[in-house]
Amino acid sequence: MGVPPELPVLLVLDLVGTFAFALNGALTAIRTVDVDLVGVLTLGIITAVGGGIVRDVLLGALPPATFVDWRYLAVAAGGALLAFLFSPQLRRLRISIHLLDAAGLSLFAVTGTGKALELGMGPAQAILLGALTGVGGGTVCDVLIRRVPDVLRTGLYAIPALVAAALVVVASRTGVDELLGAPAALSAAAVCFAIRMVGLRFRLNAPRPRGVPRRPPGQNP
Amino acid sequence: MGVPPELPVLLVLDLVGTFAFALNGALTAIRTVDVDLVGVLTLGIITAVGGGIVRDVLLGALPPATFVDWRYLAVAAGGALLAFLFSPQLRRLRISIHLLDAAGLSLFAVTGTGKALELGMGPAQAILLGALTGVGGGTVCDVLIRRVPDVLRTGLYAIPALVAAALVVVASRTGVDELLGAPAALSAAAVCFAIRMVGLRFRLNAPRPRGVPRRPPGQNP
Amino acid sequence: MGVPPELPVLLVLDLVGTFAFALNGALTAIRTVDVDLVGVLTLGIITAVGGGIVRDVLLGALPPATFVDWRYLAVAAGGALLAFLFSPQLRRLRISIHLLDAAGLSLFAVTGTGKALELGMGPAQAILLGALTGVGGGTVCDVLIRRVPDVLRTGLYAIPALVAAALVVVASRTGVDELLGAPAALSAAAVCFAIRMVGLRFRLNAPRPRGVPRRPPGQNP
Incomplete structure (x- = not known):
């Protein structure tokens, strides 16, 4: 379980996130390549549960x-x-x-991040695993x-996730959690959400390597 | 072991499948990209044993x-x-x-699917893992x-695998196996084989998302 | 630990290899695609520790x-x-x-290879896992x-790694190690290094499949 049973609020929110990721992954697949029903379901499910699976493989907490x-x-x-059924309508949303x-x-x-800390990971590993669960x-x-x-x-996609994960680690180390x-967990999530939204609104980007000309998107191999 | 020792028939057939997958994967690689001996061997072996490895990672049955x-x-x-040695001749076959x-x-x-059930997976997980072993x-x-x-x-590639996996689950739940x-296992495999062959012969496809124009193959990114 | 604590020489060299792989992976990413700071760090770290992670997943030695x-x-x-900081300068090196x-x-x-042998793998599996750790x-x-x-x-990239891995297996079986x-481990590494360098210097390649025309690089899909 990624979420302890005493926290049904977090479980519900985790399932909301799962739903959103599946929807988004499936719509991205439909928009990007020719996929059939099998492809849409596979790619939606992988987007939704793949992060948790990669996390659990690295934690050795198998089956995921x-x-x-x-x-x-x-x-x-x-x-x-x-x-799959309503992609044209959903695109407007x-x-x-x-x-x-x-x-x-x-x-x-x-x-x-919470699960990684529970299983005894160090702070750097817990932060990386938290972000990895998200991305x-x-x-x-x-x-x-x-x-x-x-x-x-x-x-800004990994960075807000890393910030939230770091907040969870700090909360755990200081006993705030x-x-x-x-509420501590939700506050960390809210910070991530806010940074992500501000980044989208103002088209913020992480720094890029110096002295490297930006390629037009089509030139990415 | 993916196959219990008391079923040498299934072991032999499993190895036939392994051989076929290696041949097919290696020929696909040779036809598609410039690969050398290392690439042909790597891609053939991965095609043959990769499905079982992914299954065993998700089952936590490591090493695979x-x-x-x-x-x-x-x-x-x-x-x-x-x-690698006979790709021109094999292409005719x-x-x-x-x-x-x-x-x-x-x-x-x-x-x-059988291995997933043995290791205590639920029916949905066993069906997914069976299909995943195949694809x-x-x-x-x-x-x-x-x-x-x-x-x-x-x-139709995943769908016949899913049908066969579902038959195995039903056989296990009803005690037919x-x-x-x-014979029960072979019957399920025969159903998969028949659907796959009918699909190839009549060029059947799974449904596609509605309202999405079909791209010519070259336009897939 | 990939390296027993009594061998600080090997640990230091393992960390040198980690550093080199991270540098090389990050520079390759910068040269090849538009990546930001997150991408450069992620790709550098994955290049450096990814081989060890894949090895440990296949060994069931989790967390990696x-x-x-x-x-x-x-x-x-x-x-x-x-x-990330000095890619233009580093390219000259x-x-x-x-x-x-x-x-x-x-x-x-x-x-x-040494870790795979310690954990009881057979010779073929140990050789494959050694090469896989490298590539x-x-x-x-x-x-x-x-x-x-x-x-x-x-x-020649996988082949020198396979040769070194095979030497480690032989040394282990004969008790030379x-x-x-x-010194036995370092000798095997030196052989790999020498083959790799000779291959680079004289542009040696592994054999390619017969009867397959070589495609110009741009035609690889």
């Missing part, structure tokens, strides 16, 4: 929680199926989907449909 | 059976080497290779040679 | 040593950050980087930036 827990698979399959996706990123980063599924999906993952290139519980 | 058991590696390396590949898909789906190796190979995996796009043993 | 040991992560992040990269390949192949990280990096991995196509310890 998001694979064994049927609720994650069912919610992910539902999101992907919705995208792009902003809402960005919101849902940012919510998923934020919650996955927080719950992923991993989309990255695997991008590789399967032959895109260079956006998270490596543009926008025991005092506050779910 | 198809990697530890030298017979799988040896048969896979043999198939890939044959493709395309239909026989389709037959062997469908046999591999069918047997891997059945043995993969996983080819998918990893496609990613390495930069093709969008066919299984996501066209033809204990009555019939290997 | 190169991920849990902060020294590998820190050295890898340092190498990638250096590449290409030969030195080739040297460092070959050192990393040699040491990873030797330490990877795995760069391959994952290539997949993320959408290149067909060089190791599958051109030059107990007599000589670190």
